Amino acid sequence: MTRVDIAILVLAMAGTATLYMALWQPGGSAARYATVRVEDETVLRIDLRRDGVHAVEGPLGTTRIQVSEGRVRVTDSPGRRRICVRDGWLDRPGAATVCLPNRVVVAIPGTTETELDGITW
Amino acid sequence: MTPGQRIRRAGRRLLALGLAAAVLAACSGEPDVHHRRMLVFGTMVDISLYGLPDDRAEPLLAEMEAHLRQRHDAWHAWEDSALTRFNEQLRKEGRARIHGPLRPLFDQGLPLARRTGYRFDPGIGALARAWGFHGDLSGEAQPPSDAFLRDWRAHPHSAADLERDGDMVTTDTRDMRLDFGAVAKGIALAEVHEQLAATEVDAGIVNAGGDLVTIRQPGQRRWRIGIRHPEAEGVVGTLSVDADEAVFTSGDYERRFEHEGNRYHHILDPDTGRPARGLRAVTVIHEDPALADAAATALMVAGPDDWRRVAAELELDHVLVITPQQRVRATPAMARRLDPDREADMTFETVELP
Numbered sequence: 001m002t003r004v005d006i007a008i009l010v011l012a013m014a015g016t017a018t019l020y021m022a023l024w025q026p027g028g029s030a031a032r033y034a035t036v037r038v039e040d041e042t043v044l045r046i047d048l049r050r051d052g053v054h055a056v057e058g059p060l061g062t063t064r065i066q067v068s069e070g071r072v073r074v075t076d077s078p079g080r081r082r083i084c085v086r087d088g089w090l091d092r093p094g095a096a097t098v099c100l101p102n103r104v105v106v107a108i109p110g111t112t113e114t115e116l117d118g119i120t121w
Numbered sequence: 122m123t124p125g126q127r128i129r130r131a132g133r134r135l136l137a138l139g140l141a142a143a144v145l146a147a148c149s150g151e152p153d154v155h156h157r158r159m160l161v162f163g164t165m166v167d168i169s170l171y172g173l174p175d176d177r178a179e180p181l182l183a184e185m186e187a188h189l190r191q192r193h194d195a196w197h198a199w200e201d202s203a204l205t206r207f208n209e210q211l212r213k214e215g216r217a218r219i220h221g222p223l224r225p226l227f228d229q230g231l232p233l234a235r236r237t238g239y240r241f242d243p244g245i246g247a248l249a250r251a252w253g254f255h256g257d258l259s260g261e262a263q264p265p266s267d268a269f270l271r272d273w274r275a276h277p278h279s280a281a282d283l284e285r286d287g288d289m290v291t292t293d294t295r296d297m298r299l300d301f302g303a304v305a306k307g308i309a310l311a312e313v314h315e316q317l318a319a320t321e322v323d324a325g326i327v328n329a330g331g332d333l334v335t336i337r338q339p340g341q342r343r344w345r346i347g348i349r350h351p352e353a354e355g356v357v358g359t360l361s362v363d364a365d366e367a368v369f370t371s372g373d374y375e376r377r378f379e380h381e382g383n384r385y386h387h388i389l390d391p392d393t394g395r396p397a398r399g400l401r402a403v404t405v406i407h408e409d410p411a412l413a414d415a416a417a418t419a420l421m422v423a424g425p426d427d428w429r430r431v432a433a434e435l436e437l438d439h440v441l442v443i444t445p446q447q448r449v450r451a452t453p454a455m456a457r458r459l460d461p462d463r464e465a466d467m468t469f470e471t472v473e474l475p
Contacts, residue, residue: 004127008134040159080259088354096158098165101257105158105165116359117339118167120370120404121331121349 034072034090036065037105048072048108058102065106078102157182161193162306164330168313171339172323181320185313185327192309195222198246198300199255208246208298216291225308227285229411230301234280236412236435237419242391244280246298248273254376254387255300262378264385265394273394303388307369307414310334314410318365331370334410338364348441350465351401357449358461358469360406367410371417372402372443388421399424399445406439406455416440433474440474443467 036044038058046054046067053075054065060078071091074084079101087097094115096107155170155178168185170178195203203223210217219227230243249255251269253262264270280299284291301308306329313327314334325336326344335344343363347356351374362368373396376387390397403420407413416435423431425444432440438454448468451459456471 002127004130037158096165096167098160100160100163100165101259103160105160107158109156116347116356117326117335117344117362118328118333118368119331119347119349119356120333120360120368121372121375121402 034067034106034108037107039103046072056104058099058104060102063099063102063104072106072108074099074104074106077104155179155182157186159186159189161186161189162309162329166327166329168325168327170317170322170325173321177321181317181322185316188313188316189309191222192305192312196226196301196305196309198298198302199250204299204301211290211292212296212298215293216289219285219288219290225312226301226305227290229308229311230304230415231280231283231285233304233411233415237415238431238434239279239281239391240419240422240431241303241415242279242281243299243301243304244278244282244294244297245389245391246300247278247296248389248391248394249300249302249387250298252385252387252389253378254389258376258378262385263380270394274392277391277394279391303371303418304411304415306330306332307367307409307411310367310410310414314365314367324364331375332368332410332414334367335362335364348402348404351443353466355465356462357443357465357467358459360404360455361458361460362406366406366408367413368404368406369410369413369417370402370404371421373397373421374401388418390422397422397424399426400428400442401445402443403428404441404455405437406458407437429472429474437474 033048034046035042036046036056038056043056044054048067048070051068055062063077064075066073066075071089073089074097077084077099079099084097084099084106090097090106090108092115093108096105098105153172155173157168159166166189168182170181173181198204204226207217207223234242251265278294278297282292282294310327310329310332314336317325317336322336324339327334331349333346338344343361346360346362346368348358348360348370350357351372360368371388373386373388377384386396388397389395400421403417405413405416407416416437420428420431420440420442428442438452439458441449441451441455441459443449447466448470449461450470450472452474453471461469
């Protein structure tokens with residue numbers, strides 16, 4: 001093996017590692033960010049790799065959103081039934097919840113091949 | 122081999138590696154899909170279109186959104202709309218004229234009501250209003266008084282008592298309010314489907330708060346649609362759905378309120394004047410979204426004893442019901458479409474239609 005061969009091997013391994021880091025996602029579906037819309041307007045784009053709490057204002061008041069361990073959930077929102085709070089954690093692309101009284105939609109964009117095309121209820 | 126040859130050979134290998142990397146990177150690219158979410162028809166409507174360039178998809182999505190908003194504004198059963206103005210006139214004068222955007226509601230809604238034996242009945246607007254379902258249920262919703270319900274059962278309103286002559290509708294029933302809520306979404310999705318199917322879109326899906334219609338199919342595979350579990354997280358199973366089909370579900374968990382420890386949901390039985398009993402949810406697949414919508418409601422109203430007979434009368438093949446006893450009962454054609462989720466804590470059975 002010559003020095004050039006070794007150089008190519010090293011380069012190939014480095015290239016593979018770079019591609020792996022750039023493209024590989026567990027299950028091909030790790031969610032990286034969530035969007036928050038109020039009245040059909042995107043008001044917030046949340047990085048799901050950063051834990052924290054967020055608040056957005058809708059017509060009825062404040063909707064509170066928490067991010068933890070790559071997941072996002074609504075912790076509080078005005079409205080009697082609070083369906084979006086009960087929906088709990090969202091962690092997959094395509095997941096979404098809607099706080100209808102306060103016109104807030106929290107969604108993780110995208111879908112994956114193995115996921116469903118939709119849900120009927 | 123000279124150093125020069127070695128370097129050239131190394132260069133070629135690097136080039137090959139680079140090409141392979143480029144191919145891999147291309148594989149990871151997002152599919153050519155455009156989404157739009159909008160709040161309309163009291164729910165979240167989600168449109169996904171595949172295989173269109175940006176400059177074609179975005180205007181098309183905007184056009185569909187505008188269409189749905191226009192229908193929502195014209196057909197709203199309690200906020201100011203062409204329909205509520207029609208209702209006002211009908212209540213005052215006993216007659217009112219169908220015009221413009223109301224035509225599809227009457228042209229499709231009234232025959233569908235008749236076909237379901239008025240189990241889906243647009244004539245029950247006053248009843249839905251008395252139950253508080255003409256509102257956001259955010260106040261202190263409560264059932265109507267016993268006196269109101271007794272009176273309703275003695276003199277129920279029904280679209281069967283409308284006379285239609287051309288565009289003129291007359292009725293002798295006092296205080297009749299029309300509410301096409303159980304079919305409006307279906308009619309609107311049929312219109313959106315027709316418009317999208319006339320374009321060059323590869324495939325698409327329009328999901329209006331759990332009721333959906335497909336346009337063509339995604340590549341060689343069928344659409345995969347989960348059926349939401351009535352109370353637990355997750356789905357009871359996955360349906361294989363073909364090109365240009367509608368999937369509509371009515372469930373007792375959709376719009377509802379609690380009063381003094383009892384739950385009341387929005388699918389009202391025109392005969393009893395109370396929420397339909399005995400089924401948790403009904404899912405229908407049909408090529409006509411309006412029929413699928415009306416049928417899902419009518420079968421909820423028909424209940425556990427009658428849904429199969431009514432489904433047969435409506436000539437449905439693909440029906441699935443979920444009972445309070447955690448049973449999923451599907452017609453043979455529907456059972457073939459269903460991949461049950463074995464963790465769903467449900468019993469699955471196939472039932473023939475009469």
